[in-house]
Amino acid sequence: MQGVLAVFPQLDAVCDAIRDLKARKVPKVTVYSPTIHHEIDDAIDAPTSVVRVFTLIGASLGVTFGYWVSIWSSQYWPLQVGGKAIASWIPYTIMGFEMFVMVGCLSTVAGMFINAQIPRLVTNFGYDARFTHGDYGIWIETTPDKFAELEATLKSHGAVEVRGER
Amino acid sequence: MATTAKPVQGKIKRPNIPSAGIQVPAVSSFEQVDDEILATLKPSSKWFMGLGLAIAAMLVGASAWTYQIYWGLGNAGYVPPVMWGVYIITFVFWVGIGHAGTLISAILYLFRAGFRTTIYRASEAMTVFAVMTAGLFPIIHIGRPWKFFLLIPYPNWRLLFPQFKSPLLWDVFAISTYLTISTTFLYLGLIPDFAVMRDKETNPIRKRIFAMLSLGWKNTDREWRHFAKMYMFLAAFSTPLVLSVHSVVSFDFAMALTPGWHTTIFPPYFVGGAIFSGFAMVWTILIPIRKWWNLEHYVTLNHLDATAKVVLFTSIMVGSGYLSEFFIAWFSGVAPEQEYFWNRVFGQWWWAGWILLLCNMIFPLSLFSQKLRRNPTWLFILSIIINIGMWYERFVIVVPSLSHEFEPWQWTHYTPSWIDMCFLVGSFGWFFMWFLLFIKQMPVIAIAEVKEIVPPKMKNDHGGHH
């Protein structure tokens, strides 16, 4: 895997660079930032995360299970307690709710992991420790022949360092 | 991660939470954030002393438990029909403590309350450990702890499952869900910070560990995108939990027909009380931390002031709860009910009743004065008072009702015994042991989130710092 890694100290610099790259239709661009910045979201203008789908599925499975396990188990072995209905759904709402929350959350997390591609084993490639500290970065996966051109573009937007990795 | 709204095209909207300039004026750059917060992780002698103390206390509880499992519950102070005592009281107390953390990290997050940014990590950790503590007590309290698994709907060959109509089983579900979710919430919030620590770390082994904990987090745009969404949903899930968990706990009482328990006001009134005591505990924890680890410019007086307002509000909420209970007892015309409430303030249990009223209703009124709201020392003292008051609230709910029920022949009294106290001490030991271990391994303030409000460097700078 080969590509160009650029380090930017300033936020607006990296944003300009992103817009420029988009204009040039450069593929496989990854942006690094120490924290969330709307400027960057705005510049990238990515589609909405699909995590919410996982949430929906998980939560509905959860609530179903919650009700099912309590109702089925009481029906399977009918025992009278305090003159209550054998399967009394009103109290069982609590099981439904708790399972709704539990499974909903866990599936959301799973969704995030899948989409964000973590856990990730290798972090040393196309990455710089400065990105967790203070600086912003852009990583473009591309072939060596495009290096020169891209380097120029990134520099022009104020990259303090541009290095090709191969 | 405080901002998830997709901004309007073209003109950039600033995140709609107060920026560092307003919140933490003393913090100017990302580098400063990293250095100052990671600095708190260096172990100090004070910390070792604290940890030693906590472990000692924890061991007191642990040995008490072995003793109790061997001999049976008889050594505790129970006087039938007072079949629930210090254990259940302490259980409710700790569950209550937990709620503030989730409230701060989830509800305030959705409400975009700025003052949560620097205090949420600590309180979230507090939640997790408080629930861990609370979770022990139902098991300590039951007569045959080794049979606890019967409360879990595990598949067994007879397919005989627990009794889902029992409030105690609802507890099992509520508490386990709560523990799972708050732990997940805490850990995911930590991932970006683990990444920071990984990259700062020089010691290869620690670096490796942090690398694993950070799951190879790289701060890429795609990570942030899904992360933000996920975090928002978790907050959305935790929000109802804050209300539900303590409502379910209150059902343990409200579902019984015992005078003083059999009332519909309990859920809101328990939740109010939980948040009340939780914020108090946040003070108990944060005020020393900010002082000893020089974080005053992160957790500022403004933050304390804001939390103080929450405490004042919930205190009034709880107080009106008490008063309406008395009214309803009078209004119902039910003799056992009335006798119970009379007992609570003038009868057998007057002292407990007044401790409760003073600590939870009267003293917090002092927070109407801004001077006191901005006085850490007073807030710390008040936090202790409130914690005591809230423990007694549960005492007043559990014991006097049981000691003075329908059947006069079985009216009785109750005094906790030495072993009850061992468990109370032990629970604090257990809680603080975990908390102290936490604050020296993981950043007690969310690095990535603070960076978010700190103005970033700009090429053509408007007001940003260099």
Next chain:
Amino acid sequence: MSTESGATGVKRRDFLKILGVTSAATVVTGCSTDHVRKLIPYVSNPDNTVPGVSNYFASTCRECATSCGILVETRDGRALKIEGNPNAELNRGALCAKGQSALQGLYNPDRFRQPMARKNGQLTAVTWDDALQMLATKLGEVRSKGQAANAVFINQHEIGSFPAVLDNWLRDYGMPAHISYDADAPASAIAANKAAYGVAWPSLDFDAASLIVSFGADFLDGWGPAVPLQLAWADARGKVEGAPRAIYIGARRSLTGLNADAWIACRPGSELSIIQFLRGTKPVADAAAAADVSVATLEGLKKEIAGARRSLLLAGGNGVDSTQMATEVAEYNKTLGNVGITIKPASPLGIYERLDVSAAVFNAADRMNAGAVPLLFVRGANPVHTLPRSVKFAEGLAKVGFKVSFTNVPDETTELADLVLPDHHSLESWGDAEPTANTLHLQQPAMEPVFSTRATADVLIAVARMDTALASKYTMTDYRSWLASRFPGGQAAQMLALPKGVASASSLRATDRAAGDLGRKPSAAFAGAGDFHLVINPSPTLGTGAGANKPWLVELPDPVSKIAWQSWVEMHPMACKKLGLMRGDLVTIETSAGKVTLPVYNYLGIRPDTIAVSLGLGHKSQSNRKFDADGDRKVPFYSGYGRYAEGVGINAVDLVSGDTDALSGAIAYTSMKAKVTRTGENIDLITTEGSARQHSRGIGQASTLAALVAARTKKEGAPGATEGAATTQHDANAAEGGHELGPKEWGGNEHAFVGGAPTEFLPGLKSPVANDAQGDLGTQDSKDKGMYSEKHWSGMAKRRWAMTVDLSRCTGCSACVTACYSENNIPTVGATWQGRALSPTVWDTRPGANIIKGREMAWIRLERYFEGAEDSENVFDPGFDTRFVPMMCQHCGNAPCEPVCPVYATYHSPDGLNVQVYNRCVGTRYCSNNCPYKVRYYNWFGYGEPGRRQYAFPEPMQMQLNPDVTVRGKGVMEKCTFCVQRIREAETRADLEQRPLQADEFTTACAQACPSKAITFGDAADPTWTVARQVEDERAYHVFEVLNTYTAVVYLKKINHTVEA
């Protein structure tokens, strides 16, 4: 189980006939304590034994001289439970707490396990041969020295052939007839009866009376033949209409007094002037002055007696002039023409035949002190404990040449003996008794001896046969064969009679001893100084001390004060206020004889100028001589009266001056003055009583005849029985000024059942049949009802087990409690080693420590509520009313305890039982919190776990445990099960015999034992059962009806008989 035997399923009577034929074989081969130690079943069954099925042996109770007929349930050769023998007319299947506790005498861990002889100051185990040899030689010596005539034999008073046999034996050795001693006997009444009616004890007919006046005769506190008297009383009072009104005259309102409708609180000893006034020999003013009651009261009493259709006057009392009083009362009975109608000298009871007066023992003591007694025998009796110190019995013993004890448990007297020849327990021995003329109660062993003991009768015979001079006279091999030989029809006839336990024959009569001079001292009017009259009364359960080594009895709260494991002094709240005493304050009570320190119990039912102390406790080793622990004794030896009595309470006899009733020679217990001084200390009263007041919660309800009648007239036109019953209650309460029924006070509307069951109630029983109270199971469209369906093959859902408790019968005697303990393996928790840890290493060793913490385990408890006399601190008001309420699990149709259990450890069975599953229980105790009746009990310690210090069944007591009932481990909740084991046994037996369960064919332990027949158990869904009729009674009500628990226990109101009624 109780009315049927398990063996072959035939009715018990037939079964016992069969059993009888081979009962001898059974006795010999069937019950071996060796077998019971193994858990393996018999390789070859002895006849009539089916493992796991009980055998019943008819025998005779020896706990008091009444000699009730009993049935001893045995399983695999060990006695499990004692119940009254329904064949015995005397007690009609009922049995008191004392009688049932005989088992704990049998299995008492402190029993002598073999004969003992004193070697260098220590009682040491010896073999029977050596022991008998020793006795024989001693007898020889005494006889050769010609001192035989000075020997003394003190025997615990009993009736039957043995006293006569004993006298004959003594005569053969040239020794005087034995002293038959009974510290509990009502001497004054006996003397008066002899004087007035010519018999020791005429039978009394409460039923024929319309007015009962008791001059301190505590016929419900163990005065006279307890069970027969209680049965008669309950039957009379039970018939609501035409039931006799009862008036109690005395300084202290005893259990009898509390059951009476009115109490005339006269000064102690003034009963005499009252009866004299009634007989017109004393002007009313003087009588009133002496008795310190108003003239109006006395006039009223006289008017009532005159107006009564038929009256019954009883006189007891233990004062210096009680005999005179009793005699006058007897004379008055004659004047009123009660003799022959309510008092029947023609059909006397045998109970006090050949009883010696206490003076006889006094004289013996004097002779002992004079050193004139070479040889002394004691059997069963414990004079060192029961006699006043001034008699100096213990000192006298020291001067006796040789002391032989036949007692089988260590006690204060026996521990001073030189030779101990432990007698069999009555459940291990043969014998007979003639409680009523020409009716013989047979006594047979129910099991092989637990330890190496021998029946005294057999010992006597054996010794005689060793003696060359007498051998010829004693041809019989043992006492049993002798009994058989003199039984009309011989051995064969006896064999046939044994299973029934009753035969029409008579025992060998003994001739009364010459009484000797009565009264050692001229009886002063009131001995001692002090501002309080002191009344000392025998405890209804512990007597004068015999019960103190049986945990069931010590843990059984006193029916009046509800205090257990402790002695107390009763003082009126006014007196307490005057002296500034709180409940539980320690005071020192000092009389001319001695002083004791006791906690105060402020009691409404005693005159403000009087204090009362109960006998029965305070056993202590006179000489702290320890016995050497013999081979298989794994436990530390307890001197005195055994581990359960050690250090419990004080002995009120220490206060007794020793004055006697000049006419009867009886010790005067109530004619002393006492000084009361406060110590300033306060201790916990070991009581089960929370609040003695009902706070208008309608637990024990009462009504009057007038109210009932009024209600009936209203009832015409009311639709259903339910309606009717409901209306009845409320009118009845209205008639009493409405201070009764809880619901009203609670603002609930008692007519409408909020959230009532979907389908109709059983008539009367305001509680739905189990399976249709129950939510969607009750509705027609509900799916699978499982076992709850009427159509289910088990048919369980067709039944509804229920119970009624008739409060107009219940006297609060608490026999049901003991029955429950013995049937359901309930641990006693008050012993000194059962307390909790006060620190990791220090244990609370106070007796009753657990009960101070409210942790008694009684599944059925007797609540005692007072009504009226609210301002007792300032006013003395004798006119208060008492309600005794047996409270056990109510088996609610909608039980609050069930839905809160997270693990189904408690749920509702299709036949209406509230089931508790011990091995499912995790011990959250939520069920107890949610139980309005507070009838669930929790195992705080491992009471059932051998090796724990709190273990409640020290060897060999575990032999008594009922194999049908689990012994609960620690951390488990338990409660009344309606004796589910009996229900299932009966059902199973019916199935085996392919027949339906018959009405009333079995009942619960409490109902079976109840000497008032107040409890009825059965299937309320089946109209043929008695309970189904009872629940429709106009007096029926449910406790805490407003809570909609639909209880299966229905109480019938107590009826207070007012003057008009």
